[in-house]
Amino acid sequence: xxxxxxxxxxxxxxxxxxxxxxxxxxxxxxxxxxxxxxxxxxxxxxxxxxxxxxxxxxxxxxxxxxxxxxxxxxxxxxxxxxxxxxxxxxxxxxxxxxxxxxxxxxxxxxxxxxxxxxxxxxxxxxxxxxxxxxxxxxxxxxxxxxxxxxx
Amino acid sequence: xxxxxxxxxxxxxxxxxxxxxxxxxxxxxxxxxxxxxxxxxxxxxxxxxxxxxxxxxxxxxxxxxxxxxxxxxxxxxxxxxxxxxxxxxxxxxxxxx
Numbered sequence: 001x002x003x004x005x006x007x008x009x010x011x012x013x014x015x016x017x018x019x020x021x022x023x024x025x026x027x028x029x030x031x032x033x034x035x036x037x038x039x040x041x042x043x044x045x046x047x048x049x050x051x052x053x054x055x056x057x058x059x060x061x062x063x064x065x066x067x068x069x070x071x072x073x074x075x076x077x078x079x080x081x082x083x084x085x086x087x088x089x090x091x092x093x094x095x096x097x098x099x100x101x102x103x104x105x106x107x108x109x110x111x112x113x114x115x116x117x118x119x120x121x122x123x124x125x126x127x128x129x130x131x132x133x134x135x136x137x138x139x140x141x142x143x144x145x146x147x148x149x150x151x
Numbered sequence: 152x153x154x155x156x157x158x159x160x161x162x163x164x165x166x167x168x169x170x171x172x173x174x175x176x177x178x179x180x181x182x183x184x185x186x187x188x189x190x191x192x193x194x195x196x197x198x199x200x201x202x203x204x205x206x207x208x209x210x211x212x213x214x215x216x217x218x219x220x221x222x223x224x225x226x227x228x229x230x231x232x233x234x235x236x237x238x239x240x241x242x243x244x245x246x247x248x
Contacts, residue, residue, distance in 0.1 A: 083205040084154025090206075097213060098195055099206035112177060113195060120183070120193070129189040131215075131243045 057081045065111050070143050076114070080106065094138040095131070118143060155205020155218055161225035162196045162204045165214065168224065169231050186235060191244055215243055 061075040089106035171182035194213035223229035
């Protein structure tokens with residue numbers, strides 16, 4: 001299992017645990033990401049950053065989808081943001097997005113949706129319109145189905 | 152940023168209005184929209200009666216509609232034909248001459 005490696009404060013890079021101890025508006029989210037990491041163990045890095053006028057957006061990467069039938073060719077970049085009290089998780093490049101009441105749930109649904117989208121688009125590849133064709137191309141760059149083991 | 156006003160009922164209304172195929176997806180649902188024999192797009196519908204669905208809105212969101220237009224599609228002022236026209240303009244639906 002990987003640990004959250006670091007988070008970037010507005011002016012300096014600090015250890016995330018130290019950062020979370022500070023009286024900072026992002027504390028709740030840092031704790032949430034920590035909880036996601038502990039719960040799912042799939043975040044390999046976070047780069048929390050400040051967007052003008054908004055502090056509610058975080059970049060991170062995952063390297064496990066939690067499905068033994070699939071392997072990742074490279075880590076998937078994820079953005080977690082907020083819509084009111086809801087957490088939104090998105091794989092921007094593949095244009096896949098989910099939302100839940102907790103970051104962990106949003107991330108869990110996102111990972112399931114990545115696999116389900118891949119499977120659906122592969123099985124209906126011949127009838128894909130421009131958007132799903134583009135999405136499938138991105139997904140194929142990140143994940144692959146493992147070969148069936150010979151008995 | 153203010154919380155989106157899109158709710159689950161809106162997502163279900165949109166799916167029904169455009170004739171999307173809705174299936175269970177774990178505890179959530181997924182809606183797939185086909186047009187002229189092509190798979191055009193898919194989007195998720197959260198479980199829970201009054202859950203927020205702002206994640207569906209945005210020009211690059213799953214529906215390719217901003218919040219206002221997504222609400223209009225859900226609440227009847229934007230028709231399915233107009234939506235298809237919008238998607239065609241955006242290149243999400245291919246135009247055949």
